[in-house]
Amino acid sequence: MSDHSGKPIEKQDPALNGDEPREDGSSRRQFLQMSLMTASAFAASSLLPSETEAQSCGLPGGDALETIQAITPKANNTLRATLVVANESKSYPNPSATSGLVCNSGQMRYFTGYNTADGSQVWPPAKLKGKPTPGPTLETSVGGKMEITLMNHVDVSQFNVGTIDLAETGQRGGCDYVTQPGTGGSGPTVLYPGTAAPGTEPQPDTFPDCFHASSTANLHFHGTHVSPSNIGDNIMVQIRPSPRPSKGGKPIVDKAFLHANGFNDILAVFGATGKVPQKWQQLPPKWQAAQQKLLMHNDASLPPASKLWPADKASIDAGFWPDYYIGAYPNCLALPEWDGKVDSQGQPLSMGQAPGTHWYHSHKHGSVALNLANGMFGALIIRGKYDKDLAPYIDGEKVLVFGQFSSQLNLERAGRTGPDPISVNGQYQPVLTMRPGEIQLWRIVNASHQSAAPLAAPTGGLQWIATAHDGVQLSRNNYAAALSNLAAPQPILAPANRLDLLVQAPSSPTAQNIPVQTGGTTLFSVKVDGTKMPNAKQFPTKDQFPEIPGFLATIPESYVVNKREVRFKTTPGVGKTNNLPPYHLIDGKKFDSTIAQCVKLGAIEEWTIYNEGGPAHPFHIHVNPFQVIEFFDPNKSATPIDLSKDPVWWDTFPLPTANGTTPGHIKMRTRFFDYAGLYVLHCHILAHEDRGMMQLVEVSENGVCPPLPSYQSHH
Ligand SMILES: [Cu+2]
Numbered sequence: 139m140s141d142h143s144g145k146p147i148e149k150q151d152p153a154l155n156g157d158e159p160r161e162d163g164s165s166r167r168q169f170l171q172m173s174l175m176t177a178s179a180f181a182a183s184s185l186l187p188s189e190t191e192a193q194s195c196g197l198p199g200g201d202a203l204e205t206i207q208a209i210t211p212k213a214n215n216t217l218r219a220t221l222v223v224a225n226e227s228k229s230y231p232n233p234s235a236t237s238g239l240v241c242n243s244g245q246m247r248y249f250t251g252y253n254t255a256d257g258s259q260v261w262p263p264a265k266l267k268g269k270p271t272p273g274p275t276l277e278t279s280v281g282g283k284m285e286i287t288l289m290n291h292v293d294v295s296q297f298n299v300g301t302i303d304l305a306e307t308g309q310r311g312g313c314d315y316v317t318q319p320g321t322g323g324s325g326p327t328v329l330y331p332g333t334a335a336p337g338t339e340p341q342p343d344t345f346p347d348c349f350h351a352s353s354t355a356n357l358h359f360h361g362t363h364v365s366p367s368n369i370g371d372n373i374m375v376q377i378r379p380s381p382r383p384s385k386g387g388k389p390i391v392d393k394a395f396l397h398a399n400g401f402n403d404i405l406a407v408f409g410a411t412g413k414v415p416q417k418w419q420q421l422p423p424k425w426q427a428a429q430q431k432l433l434m435h436n437d438a439s440l441p442p443a444s445k446l447w448p449a450d451k452a453s454i455d456a457g458f459w460p461d462y463y464i465g466a467y468p469n470c471l472a473l474p475e476w477d478g479k480v481d482s483q484g485q486p487l488s489m490g491q492a493p494g495t496h497w498y499h500s501h502k503h504g505s506v507a508l509n510l511a512n513g514m515f516g517a518l519i520i521r522g523k524y525d526k527d528l529a530p531y532i533d534g535e536k537v538l539v540f541g542q543f544s545s546q547l548n549l550e551r552a553g554r555t556g557p558d559p560i561s562v563n564g565q566y567q568p569v570l571t572m573r574p575g576e577i578q579l580w581r582i583v584n585a586s587h588q589s590a591a592p593l594a595a596p597t598g599g600l601q602w603i604a605t606a607h608d609g610v611q612l613s614r615n616n617y618a619a620a621l622s623n624l625a626a627p628q629p630i631l632a633p634a635n636r637l638d639l640l641v642q643a644p645s646s647p648t649a650q651n652i653p654v655q656t657g658g659t660t661l662f663s664v665k666v667d668g669t670k671m672p673n674a675k676q677f678p679t680k681d682q683f684p685e686i687p688g689f690l691a692t693i694p695e696s697y698v699v700n701k702r703e704v705r706f707k708t709t710p711g712v713g714k715t716n717n718l719p720p721y722h723l724i725d726g727k728k729f730d731s732t733i734a735q736c737v738k739l740g741a742i743e744e745w746t747i748y749n750e751g752g753p754a755h756p757f758h759i760h761v762n763p764f765q766v767i768e769f770f771d772p773n774k775s776a777t778p779i780d781l782s783k784d785p786v787w788w789d790t791f792p793l794p795t796a797n798g799t800t801p802g803h804i805k806m807r808t809r810f811f812d813y814a815g816l817y818v819l820h821c822h823i824l825a826h827e828d829r830g831m832m833q834l835v836e837v838s839e840n841g842v843c844p845p846l847p848s849y850q851s852h853h
Contacts, residue, residue, distance in 0.1 A: 194268065195229040195241035199567025203662065206517070206537060206563055207261035208275040209253050215282040216409055218254035220393075221273060222289045223247055223355045223379075223500075223514065225296055230270045230543040231566050233555045239566075244545025245296050246512040247353070249273030254287055254405075270543035271564045272585065273516030276498065280491045280522035281475035283412070284359075285405045287396070288467045291389045292353040292379040312444075313348035316550045330550045332718045340710075340721050345504075347728040347830030349547065352505040353379050357469050358760070359518060360634060361496030361609040361789055363489055364471045366761055366817035368459050369404065369414050371471060373501040373760070374816065378436060378446070380465035391432070391465025400424035401466060408470040418454045432464035473520060474812070476689045485697060486689040489811045492763065492787070493522025494609030495581040495636040497539070503729065503832065507824035510587035511544045513564070517583050524611050527684035528579065531640060531675055535579045536570060538562050540631075540661070542586045547825060549719055557589045562662045569651055571665045572643035575674035579605075582637045587824040590754070590792065591631040591656040598652035599644030600664060603677050606638035610690065610763050610787035617680040631656075632756040632792035634822040640677055645670060690787055693765055693807040698744045702735065705801070706793055706821065706831065708752025721830065722752065722821060728830025729820075735833060738841030739814045748801040749793035756822035757804070758790040759835065761813055768805035772797035778805075790822050810837050 209219040229243040251274035253259040261274035278284060317326040327333070330349065331342035343349070354376045364371050380391035396402055400422030408414055415421050421429075433447035442448075450460035476490025499515035500506065517537050542558040544551075562568055572578060580602075584591050596602050604620040606612060607630065612620050631637055643666045651663035678684075710720045725734065737743065744767075747757050765785035770778035771794035785807075794802030820832035836843045 195231050195243070196269070196561075196566040197231050197239060197241060199565075199660075201565055201568050203536070203568040203570045204266070204563045204565060206272060206275045206539065207251075207259055207263075208277040208519070208537075209251060209259045209261075210277045211279075211282060212253065212255040214409070215279060217276060217278040217282060217284045217286075218405070218409075219251055219274070219276055219284075220254045220287040220289065221249045221251045221357070223292050224250050225292050226268065228268055228270050228543075228545070230545075231559050231561075232544055233558065235553045235555055239559060242545070243268075246270065246543070246545050247292055247355075247509060248513040249516060251516075254285070266564070269564060270513050270541070270561065272513055272539045272541055273498070275517040275519060275537055277519045278473065278521070280473055280493050280520060282473055283409065284469070284471040284473065285409060286357065286469040286471075287401075287405070288355065288357055288377060288469060289389075289391060289396075290353075290355045290377045290379045290465055292355070293382070293386075294353050294379055295385050297353070312345035313343055313350050314352075314550060318552050329552060334718055340718050342718060343829055346731070347828070348504060349508065349550065349825075349828055350504040351376070351502060352508045354502045354505060355500050355509070355514070356467065356502055357498055358501035359469070359471060359496065359498045360758075361492070361494070361518065361636070361763075362471060362520075363474060363491045363761060363763075363812065365414075365813050365815060367813075367815040368416055369408075369468050369470050370815075371469070371760065371817075372459070373818065374459075375461055375463060375467060376502055377463045377465070377467045381432065381435060389465065395428075396466055398424075399428040401468065404468045405470065408468075412472055414470050416459075417457065418450075418460055429463060433462060436464055476687055478688065480688060483694070484688070484691060485694070486691060486809075489689045489762065489809055490687060491520060491522075492610045492687075492690065493520050493524040494606050494611060495537075495583060495638055496520055496609040497583045497585060497634075497636070499585065504828050507587045507828050508547050510585060510824055511542060511547060511558070513541065513543060515539070515541065515585040517581065519581065520609070523687065524606070524684055528605065528640070528678075531577060531678050531682075532579045533573075533576045533671060533675065535581065538570075538580055538582045538662070540582065540584045540586050540591055542588055548588075549825065559659075560586055560589060560591050560656070560661055567660050568662050569665050570662055571667055572641075573668040573671050574643055574647055574666055575645045575671040577640055577642045577675050577677070580637075580639045580641050582631065582639065584631045584633055584635050586633050588633060590633065590756075591661060593631060593637070593661075594655045594657075596641075596652075596654070598648060598650075598664075600641060600652050600654075601677075602639040602641040604637060604639055605684070606636070607786055608636050608763065608789045610789070611638075611684055611686055612786060613686045613690070613784060614680060614683045615784040616786060617683050620683075630792070632754065632790060632822065633824070634756055634758055634790040635788075635792075642677065645674065692785060693742055693809065695744075695782075697742045698807060699741050700738075700743045702743060702745045703748065704735075704745060704757075704819070704833075705748045705750055706752070706755045706757070707750040708755075708826075719829075720752070722755075722826040724819075724821075724831055724833050729832040729834075731834070733816070733834045733836045733843040735819070735835040736841055736843035737810045737835060737837045739810060739837050739839055741810045741841065742807065743810065744805060744807045746803055746805050747793060748803045749795055750801040751796050753823065754792035754795050754802075755826065755831065756790050756792045757819065758822045759808075759819040760817040761815075761837075762808050762810060763787045763789045764791075764806040764808035766791055766804050766806050768803075770794060770803045772800040772802055778803070814838050
C-alpha cells in the first residue's frame with residue numbers, strides 16, 4: 139500500500155490521536171479474524187463491514203478535489219436550508235488489521251441538503267453515491283438569519299438489529315451491544331460495552347455515557363454566538379427518525395407533511411419577526427398535535443421507561459422545552475452584528491458573531507462520534523468585514539473539510555484497528571489545483587471525530603500565513619506569529635479546530651504535486667498548473683492585515699469577576715480486564731445531568747483547565763469563544779508560558795498533556811455575554827464525549843442554577 143507519491147502509508151500514532159490503547163497484539167487480531175470466518179453470516183455481518191474494490195473507496199488517492207456545494211441566502215440575508223439525514227451503503231478506507239489501508243463498506247448516515255427557498259443547490263450529487271461525504275456547506279453572513287429544517291429520514295431497518303439503537307427499545311440498559319463469536323464451542327463475547335468481573339474497575343459503560351441512539355439526530359452550529367435554547371443552537375433535543383408506513387416505504391414526515399402541519403409557520407414567523415417560541419404552547423397547534431401523535435405512535439410498543447411522550451409531557455407541564463421530537467426540527471439562528479457599544483475603557487458591552495470558518499454537526503450525546511464518522515458534519519461559512527478586508531489579497535477560496543469516515547467506531551469493531559485515515563472533503567488524498575503565483579484562502583475545518591491534524595510546514599515553494607483560528611481572526615498584533623505559523627503555542631488542528639490560511643503557489647508550475655502533510659502522512663496535495671497569475675498578489679503586510687472587531691478586544695485581568703478550575707482526566711482504572719476501555723472524566727465524574735458550572739449572565743471569568751491524564755483532550759465550550767492567556771505543557775517547559783499580552787481567540791483548545799503527576803493546563807478568559815440558557819462544555823475527541831467527558835453549563839440572570847426536572851435523566 140502506498141500513496142500517490144510512492145511513500146508507504148503509515149498509520150497514525152494512536153497515542154497522538156487520542157485513540158484508546160490497544161492491548162492486543164497482532165496474534166489477537168489474527169485470532170479474531172479466524173473466529174469471524176467461522177461465524178454465522180448474521181453474526182459476521184453485525185461485526186465487520188464488508189471489503190470492497192479499492193477504487194470505489196478512493197484508494198490510492200490522487201482524484202481532483204471535490205468542491206462541496208454551498209447553500210446560500212436567496213433573499214433578505216436569510217439562509218433557508220433543508221438538511222435531511224439519509225443512509226446508504228458507502229465504501230471508505232479503513233486501517234487493515236495487519237498494515238496499510240483497506241476498503242470497507244457499511245451503512246452510513248449522512249446529510250443531504252438543498253436550498254429550502256427554491257430546491258436548488260442540491261448536495262451530494264449523484265456521482266458521489268456510495269462515497270463518504272460531508273454535508274453541504276452552509277454560507278451566510280454576520281447579521282443574517284439561518285432557518286435550517288432538519289429532517290431525520292434514517293431507515294433503521296437497514297442497520298443490523300442487535301448492534302445499534304437499543305435505547306429506543308429499552309434493551310440492555312440503552313447502550314449499544316456488539317458481540318463477537320466465540321471459539322471452540324464457547325459462547326459469544328461482548329465486544330462493546332464489554333464485560334468485567336464483579337467488583338473490578340472499570341466496569342463497562344453505562345447509560346447515558348455509552349454509545350447509543352445513533353439514528354437520533356440534532357444540530358449544533360459550532361462557532362456561532364447565538365441562543366442555546368428552544369429552537370436555537372439547542373443540543374438537548376433529540377429528533378428520532380420519521381416512521382415509514384411499511385418496511386422500505388417512504389418516510390411519513392416529509393416536505394408535504396411539514397407544510398400541512400404548521401412546521402413552516404415556525405420558520406415564517408422567525409423570518410418575519412425574529413421571534414421564536416419559548417414554550418411548547420407557542421408552537422403552531424397543528425405542529426403540537428402532529429408531534430404528540432407521532433410520539434405516541436412511537437411509544438406504543440415500548441416499555442414505560444422508554445416512552446418519549448410522557449417525558450415530553452412532564453417537561454411541558456413543568457414549563458421546560460421538551461426534548462423529544464419525531465421526523466423534523468426547525469433550527470432558527472440570528473447571527474448578531476455587534477452594536478459597537480463600549481465602556482469608558484473601550485471594553486465591549488456585548489459580543490457579536492465572529493465572521494469566519496465555522497461548522498455544524500450532530501450532537502446527540504452517545505452518538506456524536508459515530509454520526510461524525512458517518513459524515514454528519516459540514517462547513518458553516520459566516521462572512522463579514524473580515525472577507526472584505528482580505529478580498530484584495532485573494533484570487534480564490536477553498537473550503538477543506540477534514541473527516542474520519544467509518545460505519546463503525548473503533549471500540550465497536552473487532553480488532554480495534556485504530557484511527558481511520560483523515561479524508562479531505564470526503565476524499566482520500568485528493569489533489570487541489572492552483573495557478574502559478576495564485577493566492578487562495580484555505581478555510582480548513584478539522585471535523586475528524588478523533589484525530590488531530592497539525593499541518594507540517596509548507597514545502598515545494600508553497601507559502602502560507604494564518605489569518606484566523608476557530609473562525610476568529612487573528613489580530614494585527616499576532617501578525618509576526620501568523621507569518622511564522624506559530625500563532626498557536628502548540629501545533630493545532632485538534633478535532634473541531636479551524637484554520638484559515640492565505641496560501642501562495644510557487645511562481646511557476648512544479649513537476650510534482652506538493653504534499654500537505656500531518657505527522658508524515660499526506661492529507662492532500664497541490665498541483666501547480668496553468669498560466670501564471672498576471673500581476674501576482676502579495677500577502678498583506680502587518681499594516682494591511684485585517685483588524686479584529688472591537689468585541690474581540692483583549693479581556694483585561696481587572697474585568698475578571700470569577701475564577702474556576704476544571705479538570706479533565708483519563709483514568710485506566712484498576713484490575714482492568716477483558717479489553718475494557720478507560721474512563722474519561724471531568725472533575726472526577728462522567729456526565730450525569732447535573733449542572734456543573736453555574737454562571738451569571740454578563741460575567742467575565744478566568745478558567746484554569748487541567749489535563750491530569752490521557753491525550754490532549756480538546757476543550758470546547760458552546761456559545762462564546764475564549765482567549766488563551768497561559769499555556770503549560772510540563773513535558774516541554776518547567777514553567778507556564780504567559781500569552782496574556784496578545785492572546786488568540788479559540789472555541790476549542792487541545793489541553794497539553796500531563797507529565798506523570800504534573801498536569802498540563804491552559805488558562806482562558808471569556809465573556810458570558812448576551813445569551814442565558816443551558817449548554818455544554820466537553821472533550822472534542824467525540825468518543826470521549828459520548829462516554830462521559832462532558833459537563834452542563836447554565837448561564838442565568840442570577841448565576842444560581844435551578845434544579846433540573848427529572849426528565850433530564852433521559853439524556
Ligand atoms: Cu478527551
